[in-house]
Amino acid sequence: MKHPTRRVETQLAVIGTGIAGFAAALFARARGLEVAQFGHSGALAYTTGYLDLLGAEHGRKVDDPWAAVAALRRGEPDHPFTHLSDADLRSALTGFVAELNAGGLGYTAPGDENLTALLPYGVTKKTLSVPETMRPGVEALAAKAPALIVDFDGLQGFSAREFAANIAATWPGLTTARLAFPEMEGKQVFPEVMARALETRKTREEFGARIKPLLGAVEYVGLPAILGVNGPDAVRADLEERLGVTLFEIPTIPPGVAGIRLREMFERLLPARGAQLEPNLKVSTVSFDDGRVTLGLAGPLENLEVRADAVVLATGRFLSGGLGSTREGVFEKLIGLPLRQPGGRDGWFREDYLDPDGHALNRAGIPVDAQFRPVDAAGHPIQPQLFAAGAILADQDWVRSRSGAGLAIASAWGAVQTL
């Protein structure tokens, strides 16, 4: 069956619905551009919710991300951060967090120092901005305050005992308890379902009543991230009032609530900001002619043909489908852009999985110029109206350096500055 084709005219097309894509769309709207955004990936589900700028270098934790960024610019002259000044980075991060706050997700203001944040198995990480629901965990850890960690019957991959046992060296004396989640007794429970249930007052009443007898003399209660999907700060405030203690969330394994919150918030915020968002459509073709860009998209009911003045490619790496690979090499899947990549497969991955220097393949990707335009081997832009942002960029290892959100936000900011 031949589907009807709907035509869309816009100034900027954004391909990708991860943090980089959403950031690019928001920054472009803030500059007054018409924006249409497309994507289909769910990789946002894998985030902890923390916004990192630079949390590690060569296997060591970083307290001062700004000093580390300065060192990175000297030591890695091809890193995407070299195309941006500190003022650019601060504008990008501050602007992005302001959008999150406006969208209803409280986040701490990006500052001069990294925060020490909690991870699900009792290890900590350095990050620049955390959701308000997780901020008290940073404070409680710093104060080594008396705290109760709660886990739940039927919730996989989060154990209060495991968290407490592994963080004991830095935060001793945590107590733990296991609860049955209201009306989900005797079955497997999932963070998203628990979070949505806690948005209702009745569930919060019963939930609070079950935690209250366990409190003893603790000042804080740590929970897996389940305090609501929409309006988590209000859910937390309501429960804190009922319990008379401070609550904090700890990220969980995917599918975690922090990423679902971001995604749902963006899907409300972008249309409110006047952007056209199609979050479940995959772009299948991109072509350039007459100084403009044409995107082809195949939907379940209709096809789309999008004509734009410029395009930002923020399709992510292998997991999100931006990059593909064969035994012979790595390729960019949508446009076939030239990539910077290591020679043979033998050089892709180190022999030790957790080698502090990371794997060469993780630094493969799209090389860009100072305006974040993909370039060829000679350094010339492939197309003047084509930009790239986020994890697909070459010469960075966002996982090891704890810089995923910072890279996505800053490169998205950089990509729309010349438009």
Add this chain to the structure above:
Amino acid sequence: MDHDTEVLIIGGGATGAGVMRDLALRGIKCLLIDRRDLNAGASGGNHGLLHSGGRYVSTDTETAAECRREGDILKTVAPQCIDDCGGLFVAVEGDDPEFAEKFPEACAAAGISCTPLTADEARAREPALPDTVIAAYAVPDATIDPFRLVLEQVSHAEALNGSRYLPHTGIEGFEIADGRIVAAKARDLKSGEALRITARQFVNASGAWSGKVAALAGSEAVKVTANKGTLIISNTRISKGVVNRLRPPGDGDILVPGGTVSILGTSSVTIDDPDNYAPTIEEVDRILDEGTAMLPILAGTRFVRAFSGVRPLLASAGADGRAASRGFTLFTHGDDGLSNFATIAGGKLTTFRLMAERAADLVAARLGNTTPCRTETEPLPSGPGAGWTEPGASARDWMARTDPTDTVLCECEMVARSTVDEILTQAPGHEEHMGLEAIARRSRIGKGACQGAFCAMRVTSHLYDMGAYDSAQGLAEMRAFIEHRYTGTRPVLWGAQLPQTELAEILHVGLAGLDMIEEDR
């Protein structure tokens, strides 16, 4: 802590476990020890092929006939460990037709049933075969789950007469007096505690390490070459039965089904150190290039893992690698001046029972026990916690239970909490604090498409909840497990498997901070 037993058996592979059960059936109490755990050596690093013998007919008629006899016995006494799926020998264009023509005659000489098939008949049996088939024969190949085989034998021996198994127990020397070993000096490699094990008889069944163990008893008689074989595992089952390339043995010429997957191999490389080996990208490419000639479908197949084992080949008559005999030898060590030490070495998984019988006959005779061997006819029962290594078994069990509280810890292989708990409390070795790796060895944990990315974390959390871990040791073991899984995924990272590893790193580094554990402390 010290131990006393009638027979100490060193090496928890198929042979050691086989000797343990054989002796237990004769009423003799044994202690089986392994430096690591059951199936840690060649018995866990093979393709699980129960040879019809067809593979050896052109080079070693005696081994081929032995394989045939032993295969028939095992199909009768241990059917729960075997998939009697049959096998084909197939030559394709470019292979030597003369070699193919001689195959039926060579099979007949070893007493192996061999049915010629037309190319169409062969493709009807195995649709993955190409149009270029020039000769095909059906043989009674089958597959065997070596993990279950060993677990069931140990479980049975323990149930028979209180024989015991100790993991992570390494041999460091022997106390010898008047031509007899009085005690083995060992160490609990987990706690570091020294152990003294007294016994009346000592059996060395340590495979690629048997030369080293014999040397600790002062014997230089056992010369074993460690021969590394590498195999790759596909994400789905490609063939119904075993598919062998009909040509002189080479890399990538056997495809063996294993439940829901297939295993392609095998390379053959002599190595110096049986403690230090891993599959390489070069080996994987060679196996795949060779295999694709016989089964073109392999070019587009997703592989989830490569793994290597070390064949313990007896270094006789100057031959090594593929040319070396797959036969076995029982060393009585009389020439070494020892009257209560035996080494059983060489051989194959398919012939492990016969090897165990020979060793047990010697030990029993030395102990004055005249009970005959019963393993040829006595069915191997299914023991508690021993049946979870077969792909698909835990999924079937979980679906049959329909218990809403029985959550699935490993989604790729559908391993439920109840399965992990049964292993934790009942499987062979459970007395000695079982962690993630021991549970994975006794189940399908970590063996599916995600290769442990998720289930390692879920199972570890569950083990903390169960009290199996109560310190930072659990997370350290999880990290070690994940690091070890990676050595097998690294050579097959391209195409559909590559995003799995990207996701794994996001989880293990980004979310769990496993590269930063020491930074915190």
